[in-house]
Amino acid sequence: MARFVAIRLARALLTIGMVVTFAFVVLRASGDPARAMLSPETPAAAVEAFRKAWGLDAPVGVQYARYVLAIVQGDLGQSMRDGRAAITVVAERIPVTLMLTGPALALNLLLGIPAGIYAALKHGRLADRLVMAIAVAGFTVPSFVLGLVLVLAFAVELPWFPSGGAGTLRQLVLPVVTLGLGGAAVLARFTRSAMLEVLGQSYIRTASAKGVPWRGVVTGHALPNAAIPVLTIVGFMVGNLIAGTVLVESVFSWPGVGSLLVVSVVSRDLAVVQCILLVVAAAMIVTNVSVDLLYGVLDPRLRDASYPIGGA
Amino acid sequence: MTRIDLTRRQALTAALAAGMLTSPGVKALGGDIKNSTRRQLKVGMSGFPRTFDPVIATDTAIRRIMPQLFDTLIAFDHAHGMALRPALAEHWERIDAQSLRVVLRKGVIFHDGSPLTAEDVAFSLGPDHLLGPGRGGMSEALQSLDRLQEVEVVDPYTVIVHAKGADALLEQRLATWGAEIVSKRAFAAAGSWERWTAAPVGSGPYKLVDHKLDIHVTLAAHDAYWGGRPPFDAVEYRIIPELSARMNGLLAGELDLVTDIPPDQFSAIQKRPDLEVAGGAVQNIRSLVLDQTDPVLKDARIRRAMSLAVDRKLIVESLWENRLPIPNGYQLPSYGQGYIENFPALTYDPVKAKELLAAAGYKGEQITYRLLNNYYPNQVSGAQTMIEMWRAVGLNVKIQMMENFAQIQRQPVHAIYDTSNTALFLDHLGHPWREYGPNGSLPKLVGVWRNEEYFALGAKLQETVEADRRRPIIRRMLEIINEIDPPSIILHVSGQFYGKRRDVAWLPGLTLDLNFGPFNQALSRT
Numbered sequence: 001m002a003r004f005v006a007i008r009l010a011r012a013l014l015t016i017g018m019v020v021t022f023a024f025v026v027l028r029a030s031g032d033p034a035r036a037m038l039s040p041e042t043p044a045a046a047v048e049a050f051r052k053a054w055g056l057d058a059p060v061g062v063q064y065a066r067y068v069l070a071i072v073q074g075d076l077g078q079s080m081r082d083g084r085a086a087i088t089v090v091a092e093r094i095p096v097t098l099m100l101t102g103p104a105l106a107l108n109l110l111l112g113i114p115a116g117i118y119a120a121l122k123h124g125r126l127a128d129r130l131v132m133a134i135a136v137a138g139f140t141v142p143s144f145v146l147g148l149v150l151v152l153a154f155a156v157e158l159p160w161f162p163s164g165g166a167g168t169l170r171q172l173v174l175p176v177v178t179l180g181l182g183g184a185a186v187l188a189r190f191t192r193s194a195m196l197e198v199l200g201q202s203y204i205r206t207a208s209a210k211g212v213p214w215r216g217v218v219t220g221h222a223l224p225n226a227a228i229p230v231l232t233i234v235g236f237m238v239g240n241l242i243a244g245t246v247l248v249e250s251v252f253s254w255p256g257v258g259s260l261l262v263v264s265v266v267s268r269d270l271a272v273v274q275c276i277l278l279v280v281a282a283a284m285i286v287t288n289v290s291v292d293l294l295y296g297v298l299d300p301r302l303r304d305a306s307y308p309i310g311g312a
Numbered sequence: 313m314t315r316i317d318l319t320r321r322q323a324l325t326a327a328l329a330a331g332m333l334t335s336p337g338v339k340a341l342g343g344d345i346k347n348s349t350r351r352q353l354k355v356g357m358s359g360f361p362r363t364f365d366p367v368i369a370t371d372t373a374i375r376r377i378m379p380q381l382f383d384t385l386i387a388f389d390h391a392h393g394m395a396l397r398p399a400l401a402e403h404w405e406r407i408d409a410q411s412l413r414v415v416l417r418k419g420v421i422f423h424d425g426s427p428l429t430a431e432d433v434a435f436s437l438g439p440d441h442l443l444g445p446g447r448g449g450m451s452e453a454l455q456s457l458d459r460l461q462e463v464e465v466v467d468p469y470t471v472i473v474h475a476k477g478a479d480a481l482l483e484q485r486l487a488t489w490g491a492e493i494v495s496k497r498a499f500a501a502a503g504s505w506e507r508w509t510a511a512p513v514g515s516g517p518y519k520l521v522d523h524k525l526d527i528h529v530t531l532a533a534h535d536a537y538w539g540g541r542p543p544f545d546a547v548e549y550r551i552i553p554e555l556s557a558r559m560n561g562l563l564a565g566e567l568d569l570v571t572d573i574p575p576d577q578f579s580a581i582q583k584r585p586d587l588e589v590a591g592g593a594v595q596n597i598r599s600l601v602l603d604q605t606d607p608v609l610k611d612a613r614i615r616r617a618m619s620l621a622v623d624r625k626l627i628v629e630s631l632w633e634n635r636l637p638i639p640n641g642y643q644l645p646s647y648g649q650g651y652i653e654n655f656p657a658l659t660y661d662p663v664k665a666k667e668l669l670a671a672a673g674y675k676g677e678q679i680t681y682r683l684l685n686n687y688y689p690n691q692v693s694g695a696q697t698m699i700e701m702w703r704a705v706g707l708n709v710k711i712q713m714m715e716n717f718a719q720i721q722r723q724p725v726h727a728i729y730d731t732s733n734t735a736l737f738l739d740h741l742g743h744p745w746r747e748y749g750p751n752g753s754l755p756k757l758v759g760v761w762r763n764e765e766y767f768a769l770g771a772k773l774q775e776t777v778e779a780d781r782r783r784p785i786i787r788r789m790l791e792i793i794n795e796i797d798p799p800s801i802i803l804h805v806s807g808q809f810y811g812k813r814r815d816v817a818w819l820p821g822l823t824l825d826l827n828f829g830p831f832n833q834a835l836s837r838t
Contacts, residue, residue, distance in 0.1 A: 031718025036718045039371045041732075045454065046369075083509070156560055250557070253553075255527040
C-alpha cells in the first residue's frame with residue numbers, strides 16, 4: 001500500500017511540475033506580459049517601469065528559476081492586476097465556482113444516472129430512444145448556446161431569473177441548469193452503455209435463472225458492476241468542478257475560477273494563471289486517487305495492489 | 313513685469329474662468345439636485361480597473377471611474393467643445409510662458425472629510441505621486457505631465473505651477489488624464505501604494521465604497537461635493553466582459569447603462585422603446601501603423617498608396633452607420649487654434665494609388681497585416697474590407713491573426729497593425745506627437761518609424777507659445793505624417809457607444825471618461 005501511495009505521489013508531483021513548466025513556457029512564449037497587460041497607448045517609459053517592478057526585465061531563465069524557487073517555498077506570486085497574493089485571488093473564487101458546480105454535479109448525477117439506467121432497462125423501446133435522443137441533443141448543444149437560449153427565454157423575454165451575476169439563489173438557477181443538463185446527458189449515455197454491457201453478462205442471466213427478482217438482479221448485480229465505468233466519468237466531472245466552467249461562467253458573468261482564468265490568460269497575469277493550473281492539477285490528482293480507491297470499494301479484486309488499474 | 317504671451321484661446325478661457333468667479337461657486341449647469349429621491353445607477357462595464365489611482369494607468373476601465381472619484385484643477389467642458397472650465401481651481405492666470413498661478417476653490421471637501429489645500433495640489437502633481445510607486449516611473453500620467461517642473465505653494469489656496477520651459481498647453485495639461493488631485497493626508501495615512509490604490513481619497517462627486525476584482529466597483533454619493541449634490545445615490549459598475557452578457561443585462565432591465573456596444577447591436581437596442589443607443593465620436597483616432605523598416609513599406613510611395621486605396625467613407629457608412637467623422641489629417645477640430653482647418657482631406661484615389669505603386673516598382677510583394685480579433689470594434693470586418701480595397705489596386709496584403717499587442721509588436725514587426733490614439737490634450741503635442749514623437753510608442757517602444765525633421769519640429773513646437781507661430785509648424789508636421797513619410801494610415805475618428813435606458817438622464821462625453829456627476833449636462837437638467 002505504501003508503494004502504491006508513493007508511486008502516485010511521485011506521479012502527482014511530476015504532473016504538477018510539468019503543469020507549472022508548461023504554463024510558464026506557453027505564457028511567456030506567446031508574448032511579453034507587460035505589453036499584454038498594459039494598454040497599447042502606454043508610454044515606453046511606463047512599460048519599462050512595469051517590467052522592472054514585476055521582474056520581467058530579467059532573462060526568462062532567471063524568471064523561471066525564481067518562480068520555481070518561490071513555489072518550492074510556498075509562494076505562488078502576486079497578481080499583476082490586483083497586487084494581492086495570487087493564491088488569495090484564486091482562493092476567493094473557488095467557493096463561488098463550487099457554489100455553481102456543486103449543484104450542477106448533483107443535477108448531473110440525479111438526472112443522468114437514473115435516465116441511463118432507465119434507458120438501458122427499456123433497451124430498444126420507444127422510451128430508450130426518447131431518452132437517448134434527449135441525451136444526444138443535450139451534449140451536442142454547446143453549453144454557451146444553451147445558456148444564451150435560457151437567458152433569452154427566462155431572463156429577457158420572461159423575467160423569471162436574473163441574466164447573470166452571483167449571490168442569490170435565483171441567480172444560480174440558469175447557470176446550474178445549463179451546466180447540469182449537458183453533464184447529465186453525457187452521464188446518461190455512459191450509464192446506459194455500462195448497464196447494457198453488464199446486463200448482457202452471464203452472471204446476470206445466472207442470477208435471473210436462480211430466481212432472483214429482476215429488481216434484485218438490477219440493484220444487486222447489474223448496478224454495482226456498471227458503476228466502475230460510470231465512476232470514471234464522474235471522476236472527470238468532479239475534477240472539472242474548479243475550472244471546467246469557463247464558458248458558462250462567461251455567459252452568466254459568474255465570478256468564479258473559470259472566468260478568472262480567461263481574464264488572467266488574456267492579460268497574462270502569470271501568477272494567477274499558474275496558481276489556477278496548480279489548483280486544478282491538484283484537484284484532478286486528488287480526484288483520480290479517490291476514484292482509484294473507490295474502484296477498490298466497488299470491486300474487491302482491485303484491492304490487490306498488483307491488479308492493473310489506472311492512476312494519477 | 314514679465315510679459316505674458318497668451319493665445320486667443322487662453323484669453324477666452326481666462327475670461328470664462330473670471331466670469332464664473334463672480335458666482336460663489338461653480339454649480340453644475342442648470343443648478344443642483346436637492347429634491348428628488350435618487351436612484352442607484354447600475355453600469356455594465358467590460359473590464360475591471362487595475363488601479364484606482366489616477367496617475368498609474370489610463371486604461372479605459374480606469375478612466376470610466378476616475379471622473380467620479382477625483383477632480384482636476386481645470387476641466388474640459390464636454391458640453392462646450394472641450395473648452396476649459398474651472399474645477400478645483402477657482403481661477404488661474406499666466407505669470408509667464410512657463411508659469412501659471414492657480415487659485416484654489418475654498419470649501420472643497422475630500423471624501424474623508426478633510427479640506428483641499430495647496431499642499432494636496434503640490435503633492436498630487438509632485439514627484440512622490442506623479443512618478444508612481446517608489447518614484448519608479450510606472451506612471452502613464454507622465455505622458456502629459458512630464459513637462460511640469462514644480463508646483464510652488466504660495467499660500468493654502470494658491471499655487472504656482474512651473475513648466476520645464478515655455479508651454480502653451482500648461483492649462484490643458486492640468487485638465488487632462490492623470491492630473492487629478494488626491495488627498496495628501498489620506499495618501500500618507502494609507503502607508504503604502506498598495507493600500508492607497510485600493511482605497512484612494514479624492515474630492516469627486518462619488519467616493520469609493522467597495523470593489524472586488526473582476527466583479528464590481530461600488531461608489532456612493534459624496535453629498536458634500538463642491539459642484540452640487542450628485543445625481544445618483546450610488547453607482548455600481550458590474551464587470552461583465554462578455555458583450556452578450558452585458559446586452560442581456562440591459563435587455564432584462566438589470567442594468568441602466570452598458571459600455572462598448574458595437575454597431576451590430578444597435579438594432580437590438582433601438583427596437584426596444586425603453587432603451588436607446590448613446591455615444592458617438594470621441595477624441596481618439598483609429599489608424600493602421602506602417603512599419604517603415606519593412607523592406608516593402610520603407611518606400612513612402614507604397615505607404616501613401618495604401619492610404620489612397622482605402623475608401624474610408626464606405627467603411628464608415630457600412631460598418632459604423634455613418635456615425636463617425638473622417639478627420640482631415642491627424643488632427644481634430646477641438647484643437648482650437650492648433651487645428652489647421654484647410655488641411656487637405658484624406659482622399660480615396662485608387663488611380664493615384666496605382667500610379668504610386670508603379671513608380672515605386674511594386675511587384676506584388678506580400679505585406680503582412682498583424683490583426684487582433686476585434687480588440688477594436690469592427691476590427692476584423694474593417695480589415696477584410698481593406699484587404700479587398702488594396703487588392704483592387706494591386707496590393708498583396710495578407711492577414712496574420714495575433715492574440716495581443718505583445719505579439720503584434722514582436723520584433724521584427726515588418727507588418728501593418730491597428731492602433732488608436734487618444735488626444736490627451738487638444739493639440740498636436742497631445743495627440744500624434746505622443747505616438748510619433750521621439751519618446752512615442754512607434755519610434756521608441758516598437759521602433760517602426762523615425763523622422764528627424766518631424767522630431768525637430770515637435771521640439772520647436774513644445775517651446776513655441778504664440779498661436780500664429782505654432783500653426784506653420786503644426787502644418788508641416790501634419791504634412792510629414794500624412795503625406796511625406798506616413799507612419800500610419802488614418803482610418804476615422806474612434807467611436808464609443810453605449811446602450812442605456814431612456815429614463816436614465818445621462819450624456820456621454822467626448823472622451824472615454826464616463827461622468828455621472830452634476831457636471832454632466834444631462835444630469836444637471838434632472
